[in-house]
Amino acid sequence: MRTAAVTISGVSKAYVMGGNPVPALRDVNLVIDAGDFVALTGPSGSGKSTLLNLCGLLDRADSGRITLDNVDVSGLDSDQLTVLRRERLGFVFQNFNLVPVMSVFENVEFPLFLQGMPEAERKDRVNRTLARVGLEAFAKRRPDELSGGQRQRVAIARALVKSARVVIADEPTANLDSVNAAQVVDLMRALARDEGTTCIIATHDPRVSDHCDRVVRLVDGVLQ
Numbered sequence: 001m002r003t004a005a006v007t008i009s010g011v012s013k014a015y016v017m018g019g020n021p022v023p024a025l026r027d028v029n030l031v032i033d034a035g036d037f038v039a040l041t042g043p044s045g046s047g048k049s050t051l052l053n054l055c056g057l058l059d060r061a062d063s064g065r066i067t068l069d070n071v072d073v074s075g076l077d078s079d080q081l082t083v084l085r086r087e088r089l090g091f092v093f094q095n096f097n098l099v100p101v102m103s104v105f106e107n108v109e110f111p112l113f114l115q116g117m118p119e120a121e122r123k124d125r126v127n128r129t130l131a132r133v134g135l136e137a138f139a140k141r142r143p144d145e146l147s148g149g150q151r152q153r154v155a156i157a158r159a160l161v162k163s164a165r166v167v168i169a170d171e172p173t174a175n176l177d178s179v180n181a182a183q184v185v186d187l188m189r190a191l192a193r194d195e196g197t198t199c200i201i202a203t204h205d206p207r208v209s210d211h212c213d214r215v216v217r218l219v220d221g222v223l224q
């Protein structure tokens with residue numbers, strides 16, 4: 001039986017620029033099943049990041065409803081959203097978003113620290129996760145001592161370490177060469193397959209969308 005990980009019902013969102021509304025999403029309806037590996041495509045400015053930010057609880061819709069594991073997130077206050085984001089969601093961004101002054105180990109450990117996990121369990125989990133993404137030998141390095149592909153694998157490890165139910169990835173291969181892009185997609189796929197993690201990946205990179213089970217397309221904020 002398939003269960004919905006994310007449902008988006010009648011969602012609209014506009015930004016206000018100089019007092020005028022700029023529509024970014026218009027009445028979007030989409031159901032993403034648990035374990036799905038979905039590409040969200042569309043031209044620049046079509047609303048991909050806006051939709052991911054809503055699914056990632058980083059922003060709120062103007063209207064409509066979003067549920068995450070059947071929890072209606074529009075009814076939650078910001079503290080409740082933070083808890084849900086910490087416990088259920090992982091993020092992978094184009095620019096990696098690692099903390100530059102922290103080592104690879106500390107970057108991956110950080111979400112577990114925020115969850116209040118005891119140190120021994122944190123260390124064990126981080127070591128296993130770094131091995132899984134092939135970076136155990138790089139644990140003590142700083143992000144600026146890594147290649148782009150390695151940095152993105154740290155970001156994936158940071159999502160993987162806390163067993164995120166849903167991973168939101170915004171243009172994860174935009175700053176990578178083909179070899180590294182392929183590695184990153186393979187790793188995300190393996191994560192989705194082994195852990196049943198749902199992945200929603202905004203991309204206009206066919207190297208990514210060709211490897212997705214499902215491709216949805218936005219044009220001018222409208223799902224095609």
Ligand SMILES: Nc1ncnc2c1ncn2[C@@H]1O[C@H](COP(=O)(O)OP(=O)(O)O)[C@@H](O)[C@H]1O
Pocket residue numbers: 015016017022023024042043044045046047048049050051
């Ligand atoms: N913070 C913002 N303030 C004003 N307009 C924005 C903001 N973020 C996005 N937009 C506008 O919303 C629309 C959708 O943008 P976005 O979701 O970033 O698209 P994509 O990720 O597909 O490139 C675009 O017209 C963009 O200019």
Ligand SMILES: [Mg+2]
Pocket residue numbers: 048049050170202
């Ligand atoms: Mg974008």
